[in-house]
Amino acid sequence: MHSSRRVARKVEELKPSGIRRFFDLVIGRDDVISLGVGEPDFPVPWKIREEMIYSLEKGYTSYTSNSGLPELREGIAEYYRRFSLETSANRIIITTGASEAIDLAIRAIIDSGDRVILPEPCYVSYRPLVSLCGGEVISIPTNPEFKLTSEAIRKYADEKTKAIILNYPANPTGVSYRKKELEEIADSVIEHDLLVISDEIYAELTYDFKHVAIGSLNGMEDRVITINGFSKAFSMTGLRVGYIIAPEDILNGILKIHQYCMLCAPITSQIGAIEALKCLDEVEKARAEYLRRRNYVFKKLSEFLEIKKPEGTFYAFPNISLTNMGSEEFAEKLLFGKKVAVVPGNAFGECGEGYVRLAFAVKFEKLKEALDRMEEFVHGKG
């Protein structure tokens, strides 16, 4: 053994998450309003919890098939029609959260040296997972509109480029794509013979138009790996249940990795997920509440910062550069000065510098209070 290097080089080279440091600053302080929480503040609907408790009483504690419970896979195939995608249970694998799904999708298609287009700022885990596969990230900075365009794809894609990772509605920016915009992206994807990993975890939280799965578009059937899960729509974050919808050949590859590394998603969570698909009225209630907060946050932040209107998710991503502070400095001073926690934008890629992410997954009154404090902070009071 080369004793000087116990941890693999690939892992050593990964950057630690930029959020960790802030987490340590806030932990144990209940005087801080945290707008850093990227998970719903609604409890998991009781019917879902009840179903899981009952399943444990009945003794449902075994492995499921690698692909997941058939009833759940069938339910998802039916459910995804609401996003215009026609698929079937045999194209679906249940995963341990959408996070595992992202890892599987990347590992199944990326060889060493392959290039992956990543529109930034974006969710924190795509880049490290591509690196671990020996892939190379081609970062496309998308500010200030935060949208990937077909022009950008044409400009950056080369013969080594294998895939695009698209997340919409997007964490951290809140932007999403209308069908027409997706069709333009699809054209350039087909032109360059690319695959798309489409992370649609926030699909239910789309406000201004209908979410359309990019995999449903003409010519995209065999090019898209669709990822979703139960964390954001049904608040089932800690229960860790997500899924992948993919073309047959890719799904077979994904299944191989999944059966060796995870075997199956937790059965209790899968049973909860079956019930979740019968609780869509609860999702609608939550969406209505987020929409109200979105409207408020956008209106309020526009009064003192530059912000693009979030079209989905529970995130807003205002530009803070008029304060002449960097993202981290802003977040830190806001935390110490006004006791409001936000996430510095550079945690989501270099081009996120000059922005902060705030999550409106908190009760309305707290949200209001936090934004008032933020306004005072920006105006230099206190």
Add this chain to the structure above:
Amino acid sequence: MRIVEEFEFELLKILEDNARVEYEELSERLGTDIETIKKSIKKLEENGVILKYKTIVNWDKIQEDYVYAIINLKVSLSREKGYDDIAKRIAKFPEVHAVRLVSGEADFQVVIKGRSLKDVAFFVAEKISTIPEVRDTITHFVLRTYKEEGVTLFADEEDRRLAFVP
């Protein structure tokens, strides 16, 4: 003619859950201006769609002892006296909190609110049981209420989320 507009239906759902939502919030949620909402509420009050605004009080919190009892009533009907007549007679007592015609063994379910066990028991004995059509009463005193009008009366679950989640 439609009795309520689409947005008024939404408005009623919101008010049913919380009658004290402010006009500004109603306007935000419904995407309708405040004047229109005010007019609608007035109209709904006038035509009896909105009956009354009440407050759900957890009297246990202030050790104020009210006694609630659920009375199952069996009645005998005649040509002169039907369910409606009997129900109206019972409903007019201020002590009576609710009157419902129900299926099953009993004919009516009546909820009585009183100051003490004795109060309620005497009220039932003197005012309800003595109504000629009442054949039988079974009184269930309420020992504790866990949910009232869709509102749970026990503490919410605490927020266990981490302060930062990417």
